[in-house]
Amino acid sequence: MSGGRVLLAEFADPETLLDAARRAREAGWRGLDAHVPFAIEGLADALGLGGTRIRPAMLLGGALSGAFVYALQWYSAVLDYPVNSGGRPLHSWPVFLIPAFEAVILGATLTGILAFLVSTGLPRLHHPAFAAHGFARASQDRFFLAVADPAVDAARLAAALDGLAPLSIREVG
């Protein structure tokens, strides 16, 4: 994730990348990541990336915006601008729920997107990994393991990946 030195090992299929990721994790190296063209089940676990708090944030964002819109309707219809419409109660909670519900969805979505951007650091148009030769295929059909551990060099990485036959091992950054 940092802007420092990164080792990239390139593989042709996701299964080998998963094996490589497990080995790198077992070796206890830090700064592990991967660059892959599609979501691979189990990759985050294999790299030991840990969870994310995007969903709790969305829940909170949704609840707050829903409560705000409900309170806004209550304040305007009961206190600030009461209109007697056919003798209906001023606090017409069944219909207040409709805009409040839409606000929950919108608030949760916007919070989720904000949380995603904050936690990933995107948008970030430049990154050392882009400098690697052949990295353009990371978005198509190549699977890269990234190791950003100062204690690891290309030789150690190659030794650890023995038998997995990486297509290439490169150093960038």
Add this chain to the structure above:
Amino acid sequence: MSAAAPPSLPPQASYAEMVGLVADPVLERRPGRLWWIAFGVTLLLTLGFAACLAWLFIQGVGIWGVNTPVVWGFAIANFVWWLGIGHAGTLISALLLLTRQGWRASINRFAEAMTLFAATIAGLFPIMHLGRPYRFYWLLPYPNTMELWPQWRSALVWDFAAISTYIIFSILFWYWGLIPDLATMRDRAHSRLARRLYGIFALGWRGSARHWHRHDVLYRAMAALAVPLVVSVHSVVGMDFAASLMPGWQETIFPPYFVVGAMFSGFAMVLTLAVLLRWGLGLQEIITARHFDAMGKIVLAGSVAMGLSYLTEWFNAWYGGAWIERGHLRFLFTGDYAPLYFAMLVCNVLVPQLLWSGRLRRNLVVAFTVSIVVNIGMWLERILIIWNTLSHTHLPAMRHLFHPTFWDWATLGCSIGVFGCLFLCFARLLPAVAMHDLNKQLHGEKEARA
């Protein structure tokens, strides 16, 4: 269609081939003559739509056939119809994602684009229908010098909240699924400008496992939010009608009936577009007979549900015993609009029954024809809900029919042109299929075989 489902993609395909199949028509191939002709025609219609809008804003809603007692006309029917079409994309994407229907990968992207364009066009119609369209923002609760607040008990305010939420949500959901594919386009594009533009919109996506994990978490959470949202949006549209006191409208069945109708017409439109896109972009290996089979089943289910809704409506009108409701029912079958009503029943209930046959579901000519028939039938349904009720109101002396004007037809026709134009641009500028989802599905199918 669980894990043991038959593969929807060619078994020997590679990831690169799949990416090439989707990206090459956009990046490598020039648009053909047919595309230019279609683009030219739809662009003219789009200009026509602008002219309709301009004339409407100069002259007012009097250019349409709306008049007492039929005060809702084409604008509201078009709104309900377009918004219905705008439901299937999010449904396919969200519901099929949550239920792990991997085959959705081939169709979700363009279905979402369809949703976006249709919902946006739909959103224009209620504003056009306002006598003073330049004051539509009065529906927003904003601090104003008049010290007024919106009337929260009005269905119009619910509409505004539901539709604006839906359009914003659809854009974000579509765009979020598109980000990794924009990165793929960036990495494949040859021209500097294309690389830059795709790159900027891809936000610098580099396929990091950490980012994929968060992307997946967010995308699934959004899908879970999308399902109740989709249901709420057309329910609110149904309540625009049901919250009134008009015969034929004041029914508790309206919200679910509108939602089912929306899914039905939306899936029909997805079928139409799938046939055209498959042919236009050469996606035969990606959109296969299996997809048409699955979509055909959903359209069939929609048709059966519509039939049940009609039956329930008729039964309740008769069983409720109110003279005005029974009179409305009689008017449906024997009144001035009866021929159109029978045509609608044929389009929506009878013709889709062809899809019981698996052979016919997989036949593209049949699928395409049925989908067009359903779309016509659903438009008829939307307009007849309005005409049959409003032209046959409580006071017999007030009863008048609706007479569509040139501008009614022009606005409807040109709005279809706007949709076509937007969709043609989409097909030439963006990957019409979600490449990353497609390869994820391919990976799953490869694993299942291994």
